[in-house]
Amino acid sequence: MGVDLEPVGRLCESHxxxxxxxxxxxxxxxxxxxxxxxxxxxxxxxxxxxPLARLYGLATFYRSFTLTPRGKHELCVCTGTACHxxxxxxxLQHLQRRLGVSPGETTxxxxxxxxxxxxxxACALGPLLVVDGKYHGKITVGEADELLSSLAEAAQxxxx
Numbered sequence: 032m033g034v035d036l037e038p039v040g041r042l043c044e045s046h047x048x049x050x051x052x053x054x055x056x057x058x059x060x061x062x063x064x065x066x067x068x069x070x071x072x073x074x075x076x077x078x079x080x081x082p083l084a085r086l087y088g089l090a091t092f093y094r095s096f097t098l099t100p101r102g103k104h105e106l107c108v109c110t111g112t113a114c115h116x117x118x119x120x121x122x123l124q125h126l127q128r129r130l131g132v133s134p135g136e137t138t139x140x141x142x143x144x145x146x147x148x149x150x151x152x153a154c155a156l157g158p159l160l161v162v163d164g165k166y167h168g169k170i171t172v173g174e175a176d177e178l179l180s181s182l183a184e185a186a187q188x189x190x191x
Contacts, residue, residue: 042059057090102137104143108134125172125175142186
């Protein structure tokens, strides 16, 4: 099953006259597809005559871009010094075991993507787990389990 390339033309049309907006084009493309599929990047190169290497350079330089599909829910564990000394490694290891993925990977069911960051600037809340942009400070393994269970249960009730 391939990726629908039909929206690529419309996305490129709004950026073709301004090559300096490649980052914006990639952002809009990622918003549309949830990530930057290879087929879509190739289509963009054909539409606006920009080398594929340039698009990949931007996509791999900026951390906000991803070349692989992301899960419905993003779990972000802060691994900065304050969070580390307050137990982030324990929470991270538990999430890795429970989900069966390493940081940067997505579960097979497409429900969760686990990521780590070096610091979120909320050191007093450590260890910190951010789930879909919502901060959960002083998180414990048990609380992380409860969050995962509630998200998994909600996904079963409302599959989309």
